[in-house]
Amino acid sequence: MSVPEESVEKTIYLIRHAESEENRRIGSLKNSLRTLGRFRLPSLQDAKAVGELLNIPAQIDSIVSDIGKDQISDMKAKLDAANFLETFNVKLVVHSPLIRARETSEGMLGCVAPETKVGAVNRVVELAELIEMTPKEWIPMYRGQFKGRVEFFEKWLHDQPEDTIAVVGHSEFFKAMLGLDFKFGNCDVWKLTFNYSKKGQEMEDTTSEQICAPKKKPSSADFKEGEQLTTYILPPQWSNVTKIYTGKKVES
Incomplete structure (x- = not known):
């Protein structure tokens, strides 16, 4: 893929979708495993939700849960x-x-x-390449297909005339695009600076804080509103990753 010569800096707001029925079912699976680890039987509600995971198509395109x-x-x-939308001058969703x-x-x-x-x-645009990682793309031999979708999306962002864009998408997609080892929380809103012309360039002025891995694996909840990511070396095209709004916590 060729890199555009023109340098275009944009402000991007990444928003993970609300809790889905798939998220709820996976949460029940985790609860069940924890309960079994304590030599107790899972609740009937969790057991029923785990059984629903057998319906694979329902997980791929699940609706939003009550939570x-x-x-x-x-x-x-x-x-x-x-x-x-008006305060931050969002022109494209x-x-x-x-x-x-x-x-x-x-x-x-x-x-x-x-x-x-x-x-x-x-x-307002619906983009097919923005879908979550598919079951097929979890297989190592098909991971290149997923990576290609991520790269297509970044090129697509560069090509749009708007310079302030809100993106509503999925945790694994955002996680892979930014090179993180944690997922954004449901309904979290993150602000980023995007400059596709920096793709492939070496990072400059990388601090020791960025080089050092976190002492513990973080989660989205570890970052306060207004706090910027500093413990990761991001892909060059992304910078100034800041959580600006925190989604409502799911009660376990």
């Missing part, structure tokens, strides 16, 4: 209070075609494709 709906409502109130991302975009931002204009937003 997810509550998360969307909570974050919508925060974004409305901050007049998010792009989201995954999966149901949970569409529901999150519509519920939190008030827009979903094929709508073309909402408030300060000029365009």
Whole structure:
């Protein structure tokens, strides 16, 4: 893939979808394993949810859970209070075609494709390449297919005329794109600087703090609102990764 010569710096807001039914079922699986580890039987509710994981297609394109709906409502109130789209001059919203991302975009931002204009937003786009990692792409021999989608998306971002873009997508996609070892929380909103022309260049002025791995594996919850990521060496095209809004915590 050729690298564009033109240097275009953009502000990108990455938003992970609200808790989905798949997330709920996986959470029940984790609860069940913890319970079995204590030599106790899982709850009937967790056991039923684990059984639902056998329906693979339902996990790939699952709807938002009841908890997810509550998360969307909570974050919508925060974004409305901050007049998010207008205050941050968001001109383009792009989201995954999966149901949970569409529901999150519509519920939190008030827009979903094929709508073309909402408030300060000029365009709303649904992008197929933004879907979460598929079961096939978890297989090592097909990981290049997933990497190709990530690279396509970055090139796509560069080619858009808007310089302030909100993206509603998925945890594994964002995690791979930024080279992190943790996932964004449901409905978390992160602000980043994107400059595709820096792709492939060496990082400059890397601090020892960036080189050193965290003492413990972090989670999205470890970062406070307004706090910037400093413990990772990010791909050159991404910088200034800052959590600006925290999604409502899922009660376990």
